Amino acid sequence: MNVLIAPDSFKGTLSAAEVSQIVSTCLSANQFFNIKTMPLADGGEGSLELIQNRLNVERVNLTCYNPCGELVEGFYLIQKGIAYIEVANVSGITLVKSDKQLPLRLNSYGTGQLVKHAIKQGCKNIHLFLGGSATVDGGAGIIRALTSGSFAEKNWLLDEYSFNLQHFANLVKDINFKIITDVDNVLLGPNGAARIFGPQKGADSTSVDKLELAMSKVVKELSELVGTNLNTITGLGAAGGMALPIVAFSSKWKIESGSDYFNSLLNFNDAIEWADVVITGEGCIDEQTLMGKGAGSLALMAHNAGKKVIGIAGFVKKHPECFDVIFSSTDHELPLPQIKRQAEQMLRRAVEKLYEYLTH
Structure with a gap:
């Protein structure tokens, strides 16, 4: 057998x-x-381990902030100008103690640090593995990290993206992002980032409503800005909508299911x-x-x-x-x-x- x-x-x-x-x-x-x-692996925890075992890659170590502001030793992988970054590595829910799983205060800043470092190293292609995050911040922490803002223990999604978005757009517009996700959820609604993933990350019903409201305002604003209904994009609700600003402002992006990605690889x-x-x-x-x-x-x-x-x-x-x-x-x-x-x-x-x- x-x-x-x-x-x-x-x-x-x-x-x-x-x-x-x-x-x-x-x-x-x-x-x-x-x-x-x-x-x-399907885009969540363990994705980089499979990449490391399969491909001839270089490991880049970097001290980053986890979602609640503790310094952790993160890393990403590089091969031929491609950076492989796993959200769970520095923004994962397993890094946050149960009593600190408070999505209204947690953010994806650490993942932004990895992305920023990879871009500075000259990587024009980034494969971003989205599963296993602790956050529902619509990628606000990523924007904050890339635009040189300091870390704070807060969810900037609730501030409705009060950033210099043009600065962020200039940084990512020419980067080719492949976004690997383990779910097919959209950003808003009953199957969206807040309502599906918020409770899994520690949000009560009141917090879920606040996150959904803030996300809907940001999605509406960005959709009008870029001329695309971002809420129709399957998979963009993964990891609490972390890839939202990337999809909005990069001219070269693709969302791919983790199972398809690794089936092709393995x-x-x-x-x-x-x-x-x-x-x-x-x-x-x-x-x-x-x-x-x-x-x-x-x-x-x-x-x-x-x-x-x-x-x-x-x-x-x-x-x-x-x-x-x-x-x-x-x-x-x-x-x-x-x-x-x-x-x-x-x-x-x-x-x-x-x-x-x-x-x-």
Whole structure:
């Protein structure tokens, strides 16, 4: 039996490579399994790790601000004038303690520092991986960092972009941005940046309303300024709308799904064709898994190819039909600190059940 193991990371606890290794180690006890591991990313946490393992790139280290103003050691990758920047690296939700997950005060300034540094290094092409952010600031922090403003613990989206936008436009207009996203949400409305991602990042209903109102004003102003209805652009709601100012002011941009990006890079189609069984998953399998997430896209590809598809997750909120069966580490949500302490042990127990399923 040919078994493809291709999970995404379990956000904040286990990397995609660690999950792959745990599953592979358990299944390798059966000599009749031919195992291939291909850790997955979709634009969120772990994207740069896959790029680093696949391409001959240079790592550039840079001390940056995380969303709540703490200095962290960030980095990006360079190859032949292309900078690879991962939002989760310095603006990720895993960098913010639960009691500081306050989207009305958090911003994307650190990601802006990485972008600014890459541009100063002469990079004319930037691949920006949007998943896993802690912020809903419409990219206001990026504008602030690029236009030489100092860091402050606030969300400048609520000030409705009170910046020198022409200065920002001049800095990014000739940069070719490829924006890689793990979701297909738009900026506004019930499936928009504030209403979908705000609660995940710590926003209560009142905060969500404030963010939605501020975002709608900014989107209206920018749409009129650039002559394009920015709210119709699929995927621009990712990471709390962080790529909004880039799409508004760069003349060269493209939004690409993370699953398509990494499928092109790693060629998952051939791996799926080889496999009899495909094992994939992520920290939480829910309604968003099939909204552009890597694990959901891979599961759908494998299902459509007639393969047996097995899900592995930390927690399951929904069972998409493209999975034949899903095994989870726990049947209820747990506090992140507890999950971090027990993640490997809990996952091993889930994989033991997966092994029994395949061998009986």
